[in-house]
Amino acid sequence: MKRLVGKVALITGTAAGMGAAHARLFAEEGAKVIATDIRVDGGGELTREFRDEVLYLQHDVSDPASWESVVARGKEAFGPITVLVNNAGIAGPNAFTADISIEDYLRTVAVDEHGIFYGMRAVIPGMIEAGGGSIVNISSVAGFAHAPGTPNIAYAASKAAVRGMTKAAAVEYAGQGIRVNSVHPGGVMTEMMATQINEEQKEMIASLVPMGRMAESVEVSRPVLFLASDESSYMSGSEIIVDGGMLAK
Ligand SMILES: NC(=O)c1ccc[n+]([C@@H]2O[C@H](COP(=O)([O-])OP(=O)(O)OC[C@H]3O[C@@H](n4cnc5c(N)ncnc54)[C@H](O)[C@@H]3O)[C@@H](O)[C@H]2O)c1
Numbered sequence: 001m002k003r004l005v006g007k008v009a010l011i012t013g014t015a016a017g018m019g020a021a022h023a024r025l026f027a028e029e030g031a032k033v034i035a036t037d038i039r040v041d042g043g044g045e046l047t048r049e050f051r052d053e054v055l056y057l058q059h060d061v062s063d064p065a066s067w068e069s070v071v072a073r074g075k076e077a078f079g080p081i082t083v084l085v086n087n088a089g090i091a092g093p094n095a096f097t098a099d100i101s102i103e104d105y106l107r108t109v110a111v112d113e114h115g116i117f118y119g120m121r122a123v124i125p126g127m128i129e130a131g132g133g134s135i136v137n138i139s140s141v142a143g144f145a146h147a148p149g150t151p152n153i154a155y156a157a158s159k160a161a162v163r164g165m166t167k168a169a170a171v172e173y174a175g176q177g178i179r180v181n182s183v184h185p186g187g188v189m190t191e192m193m194a195t196q197i198n199e200e201q202k203e204m205i206a207s208l209v210p211m212g213r214m215a216e217s218v219e220v221s222r223p224v225l226f227l228a229s230d231e232s233s234y235m236s237g238s239e240i241i242v243d244g245g246m247l248a249k
Helices: 017-028 044-049 064-078 102-130 153-176 191-196 199-208 217-228
Strands: 008-012 032-037 054-058 083-086 133-138 178-185 239-242
Touching: 008 017, 008 064, 008 102, 017 032, 017 044, 017 083, 017 217, 032 064, 044 054, 054 064, 064 102, 083 102, 083 217, 102 133, 102 153, 102 178, 133 153, 133 217, 153 178, 178 217, 217 239
Parallel strands: 008 032, 008 083, 032 054, 083 133, 133 178, 178 239
Antiparallel strands: none
16 A cells, blocks of 8 residues: 555655655655756656656745745645645855855755745645645754764754754644654765765765765655654654764764
């Protein structure tokens, strides 16, 4: 039995990295997927392969009006949105606190922190109408500690903010059947990571992970799928760390 049959999932940042893996797994597991990304032509192979299951929309998560538009178009195509995966994010520059420009700080929090808020704000009324839903906010191990690969203070601030926002919304909407949880990946070899580190740094980070390697995107998609599905029906306000044991050291 497929695990997401009957769900309509909006997943952000699906043109690359983990978002692409989440969208693929969700479609394979029977969800209707509204896959969004800031890139205009980001639908690619996924929309060709899952013609009836995946709708790709261009979307800037840092723009509240863009959220209103994708939620309305998604609902028109598939019905009320019952799952949101707030995945899109940017790393921002590799810079210490005194060196990051104010502009870069503000752009990073606009996407990584404000985007998560705009997303929850946009889907919650529809989820209430639909009788409930599941929101999965993608944070990072950087929300807990200055982990290897954390690019800057704006990224750390955003990922910590996601933990707090997740708990606030989880408590506020528990009575209306909406569950809100966060997922905290460690090192995952995606486009974002590739722009941050070279081969040597990759080996260094892997050597700090008790499991001795970085994750494949799908290894994060599986816990995200679990939180989106009814299998996690008693979980809200929870944090799932997916880091090969990094934070346990
Ligand atoms: N890669 C890692 O090691 C790692 C670790 C912990 C957490 N994360 C988090 O996981 C999430 C996915 O990261 P990834 O590594 O797959 O990144 P990625 O860079 O490979 O993919 C991110 C996607 O988001 C899109 N995007 C960027 N800005 C956007 C915007 N304003 N609106 C909509 N889409 C936008 C990009 O176009 C891209 O397709 C991010 O929130 C990231 O912070 C990543």
